Amino acid sequence: MAKVNTVLGPISPSQMGGTLSHVHLTLDILCWYAAPTDPELARLAAKPLCLENLGLARRNGLMVRDNLIQNDVELTIREVREFARAGGKTFVDMELPGIGRDVAALQRISRETGVQIVASTGWYTQASHPPEVAALDIGALADRMVGELEVGIGDSGVRAGNIGEIGCSGMPDMPCLPDEEKVLRAAARAQARTGASLTVHPNGGTHGSRETPKHHLDFYLDVLEAEGADLAKVYMSHMGFYTADVAEHVLRRGLGFVSFDHFGHEEYYEIVGPGRAFPRDKEEVELVMRLIEAGHADRILIGNEIGWKTCYKAYGGWGYAHIYDHVVPWLRDCGASAAQIDTILVENPARLHAIA
Numbered sequence: 001m002a003k004v005n006t007v008l009g010p011i012s013p014s015q016m017g018g019t020l021s022h023v024h025l026t027l028d029i030l031c032w033y034a035a036p037t038d039p040e041l042a043r044l045a046a047k048p049l050c051l052e053n054l055g056l057a058r059r060n061g062l063m064v065r066d067n068l069i070q071n072d073v074e075l076t077i078r079e080v081r082e083f084a085r086a087g088g089k090t091f092v093d094m095e096l097p098g099i100g101r102d103v104a105a106l107q108r109i110s111r112e113t114g115v116q117i118v119a120s121t122g123w124y125t126q127a128s129h130p131p132e133v134a135a136l137d138i139g140a141l142a143d144r145m146v147g148e149l150e151v152g153i154g155d156s157g158v159r160a161g162n163i164g165e166i167g168c169s170g171m172p173d174m175p176c177l178p179d180e181e182k183v184l185r186a187a188a189r190a191q192a193r194t195g196a197s198l199t200v201h202p203n204g205g206t207h208g209s210r211e212t213p214k215h216h217l218d219f220y221l222d223v224l225e226a227e228g229a230d231l232a233k234v235y236m237s238h239m240g241f242y243t244a245d246v247a248e249h250v251l252r253r254g255l256g257f258v259s260f261d262h263f264g265h266e267e268y269y270e271i272v273g274p275g276r277a278f279p280r281d282k283e284e285v286e287l288v289m290r291l292i293e294a295g296h297a298d299r300i301l302i303g304n305e306i307g308w309k310t311c312y313k314a315y316g317g318w319g320y321a322h323i324y325d326h327v328v329p330w331l332r333d334c335g336a337s338a339a340q341i342d343t344i345l346v347e348n349p350a351r352l353h354a355i356a
């Protein structure tokens, strides 16, 4: 019988309820940290996130070290309770070795909030890879992932329920770096062997919103297909960086789902270039509505990944309940039906994350 692996054990897909398929709960992305050279900026950037450097963090978040770490489990528990209060039931957590994965913390967050949490396996961008990734070949990396999906993560007894987010960087010219391609190939093989869902963090956002070349996405899909992955079980994260035409293109190629998961992440990272930013909520609402109107409600995922500390309510963000509190009413106001919202938040994740 189909099941979904959570950190507290397997559940049936019908028990998932309202689900966000791309969420961070114990993230450490110091791999993106870029220390400023200007002495005044360096002074601000070195401080714990506070009102004095919140503007800097929202304008150039990769400069503020503390913005890139979510290691206060007590705070996360308080913030996750908001998601449960709003009606949400399940998170698919994207933490991986090298970016803060902590299965014991996920278990504690799940127990204390009642929110079901699916843990993931794989590796993020090359800058975050633990040393073993360079040392192992594609087959050995695939074996590691299959082991975490079928046996457990370390000696925790917790089985992963998802592969990814598999990180691709190398921007702007390359779709990914060499070891990232190796991991992507291994992830595809692990998907083929287990039937688990798989997601890719594409090399988006460096050219400014909506300008990332779509041939990068084609490269990822070519690799996944060549290694035997079932594209129906694959979702592309961060699709807010692309146009609706690009989303329709990858769906036509057979990709299972496009994920618009930057809701609430309305900050800039200008160290990459002026105006470089996550998509605005307005842009993602427009993209989602266009795809709904084109008949793709059954291929869409929405979410707010909470990728920086500034996304937390305690630091001026909109928190884990943002989709329920603000985005769903907005989509309804634009004409999305209750049934279409239910398809996107409940039915699609259940189909995607079910392991036969």
Ligand SMILES: [Zn+2]
Pocket (backbone or CB within 6 Å): 022, 024, 094, 165, 305, 307
């Ligand atoms: Zn993410």
